[in-house]
Amino acid sequence: MKAVQAYRFALDLTPGQERTASAHAGAVRVAHNWALARVKAVMDQRAAERTYGIADADLTPAIGWSLPSLRKAWNAAKGEVAPWWREYSKEAFNTGLDALARALRNWSDSRTGRRAGRPVGFPRFKSRRRSTPSVRFTTGAIRVEVDRKHVVLPRLGRLKLHESARKLARRLDNGTGRIMSATVRRDAGRWHVAFCVEVDRADRRPARPASVVGVDVGVRHLAVLSTGELVPNPRHLDAAQRRLRTLARRMSRRQGPDRRTGQRPSNRWRVAQTQLGRAHARVAHLRRDGLHKLTTRLAREHGTLVVEDLNVAGMLRNRRLARHIADAGFGELRRQLAYKTEWNGGQLIVADRWYPSSKTCSACGAVKTKLALTERTFTCTICGLILDRDLNAARNLAALAALAAEVDPAGSGPVAGRGADRKTPLAGPVAVKRQPGTATTDQTGTVPPQGGTTNHVLTKAH
Numbered sequence: 001m002k003a004v005q006a007y008r009f010a011l012d013l014t015p016g017q018e019r020t021a022s023a024h025a026g027a028v029r030v031a032h033n034w035a036l037a038r039v040k041a042v043m044d045q046r047a048a049e050r051t052y053g054i055a056d057a058d059l060t061p062a063i064g065w066s067l068p069s070l071r072k073a074w075n076a077a078k079g080e081v082a083p084w085w086r087e088y089s090k091e092a093f094n095t096g097l098d099a100l101a102r103a104l105r106n107w108s109d110s111r112t113g114r115r116a117g118r119p120v121g122f123p124r125f126k127s128r129r130r131s132t133p134s135v136r137f138t139t140g141a142i143r144v145e146v147d148r149k150h151v152v153l154p155r156l157g158r159l160k161l162h163e164s165a166r167k168l169a170r171r172l173d174n175g176t177g178r179i180m181s182a183t184v185r186r187d188a189g190r191w192h193v194a195f196c197v198e199v200d201r202a203d204r205r206p207a208r209p210a211s212v213v214g215v216d217v218g219v220r221h222l223a224v225l226s227t228g229e230l231v232p233n234p235r236h237l238d239a240a241q242r243r244l245r246t247l248a249r250r251m252s253r254r255q256g257p258d259r260r261t262g263q264r265p266s267n268r269w270r271v272a273q274t275q276l277g278r279a280h281a282r283v284a285h286l287r288r289d290g291l292h293k294l295t296t297r298l299a300r301e302h303g304t305l306v307v308e309d310l311n312v313a314g315m316l317r318n319r320r321l322a323r324h325i326a327d328a329g330f331g332e333l334r335r336q337l338a339y340k341t342e343w344n345g346g347q348l349i350v351a352d353r354w355y356p357s358s359k360t361c362s363a364c365g366a367v368k369t370k371l372a373l374t375e376r377t378f379t380c381t382i383c384g385l386i387l388d389r390d391l392n393a394a395r396n397l398a399a400l401a402a403l404a405a406e407v408d409p410a411g412s413g414p415v416a417g418r419g420a421d422r423k424t425p426l427a428g429p430v431a432v433k434r435q436p437g438t439a440t441t442d443q444t445g446t447v448p449p450q451g452g453t454t455n456h457v458l459t460k461a462h
C-alpha cells in the first residue's frame with residue numbers, strides 16, 4: 001500500500017548553518033510578501049477603476065493566483081525586487097509563493113462556498129516575528145548520508161541530525177521509500193527537518209481481526225475501552241502546569257513589548273519567553289507521544305475500532321472543559337486511528353455525533369432521557385445494570401459495529417482517512433451509511449435532539 005508519511009528529525013546546526021536557514025526563511029517571506037502586495041495592488045486598482053465606470057475589458061489585467069503565474073511574475077521582477085536572489089535557493093521563493101497561492105485559493109473557495117469549515121480570511125503579510133521560519137525543498141540534492149546521522153540539503157549542505165535516521169534510511173536503501181520533499185523549520189527555538197516520503201507499506205493484518213473494540217474518549221481517562229480497560233489520562237499538561245505557571249508569571253513581571261508606547265521588550269523578557277515556549281513544546285511532545293503509543297497499539301491489535309464523532313471545536317468553546325479536552329487531544333486521537341487502522345488492515349467506524357452512547361443501557365438497550373455530567377455510574381432503571389459510565393458508553397460503541405456489519409457485510413475493508421470514515425447514524429433499527437455532507441437527519445427519519453449544539457455536545461463531553 002502506498003502512503004505518504006513524514007519523518008521528522010531534530011537538527012544540530014552550527015551557527016553558520018542556522019544563519020543560512022534563517023536567511024532562507026527570510027527569502028520565503030520576501031517572495032510571499034512581494035506577491036501578496038502585488039495581488040492586493042492589482043485588486044485595488046481594478047476596484048477603483050470600476051468605480052469610475054471603466055468597462056471590464058479595459059480594466060488593468062488581473063494577475064493570476066496560481067503558483068505558476070505567481071512564479072512567472074516573481075521571476076520577471078526578482079532582479080529589481082531582490083537583486084540578491086542568486087544567493088538563495090529558488091526553492092525558498094517557491095515556498096513563499098506556494099503558500100500564497102494556497103492561501104488565495106482557500107480564501108476564494110471559502111467565499112464561494114466550495115470549502116467547508118470556518119470562513120478563511122484574506123492572506124496576511126508574513127512578519128519576521130509572527131511567522132514560523134520554514135523553507136521547503138522539493139528538488140536538488142536531498143539525501144540521508146551513509147552514517148545516518150547527517151542529511152544533505154540544497155544550499156544548506158551537510159546538516160547533523162540530533163538522532164539517527166535509520167528508519168528512514170532503511171526505507172530508502174531497500175527501495176520502499178522515496179523522498180518527495182524536505183522542510184526545514186524552527187519550532188520552539190529548535191530547528192527540525194521533516195521529510196515527506198512516499199512509502200510502500202507492507203500489507204498488514206491486525207493481531208485479532210475479529211475483535212471489535214469501542215473507544216470512548218473522556219476527560220477522566222484518555223480512553224475507556226469496551227474490554228473494560230481504562231487507559232489513564234497522561235495529564236502531561238497538569239504535571240507541567242506548575243512550571244508553565246511559574247514561567248508565565250516570570251514573563252509577566254518583566255518588561256514586555258508595547259505597541260502603543262513603542263516599548264521594546266527587555267532581554268530578560270525574551271529569555272523568559274523562550275523558556276515558556278520550550279515548556280509548552282515539551283508538553284505538546286509528551287502528549288503526542290502518549291497518543292501515538294495508544295493508537296498504534298489499538299490499531300495493531302483489533303480489527304474494528306469504534307469511536308464517537310465528537311464535536312471537538314464545539315467543546316473547545318466551552319471554557320471549563322477546554323483545557324482538559326485540549327490536553328487529551330481528542331481530535332488527534334481520532335485522526336491517528338483513522339490512518340493507523342488503514343495501515344494495519346483494520347477499520348474505523350465513527351458513530352454519529354447524536355448517537356446516545358452514554359445514555360443507552362449496554363445490556364437491555366433502554367435509553368435514558370437525562371444523564372447528568374456528574375453521574376459517573378450508569379444505573380439502568382429497567383434491567384438494573386450498574387456500570388461505569390464510560391465503560392457503558394464504550395460497550396454501546398462496540399455494539400454499533402455489529403449493527404453496521406449487518407447492513408453492510410461487504411464493507412469490512414479498510415476505511416480511508418477523514419471524510420471517508422464510515423458513519424453510523426442515530427440509534428435506529430437499521431444503520432444507514434451516510435454520505436459526507438448530508439444533513440444530520442438520517443433516512444430512518446429520526447431527528448437529532450433539539451437544543452443548541454453546544455448543549456447537546458456537553459452531555460457527551462463527560
Ligand SMILES: [Zn+2]
Nearest residue numbers: 361364380383
Ligand atoms: Zn438496562
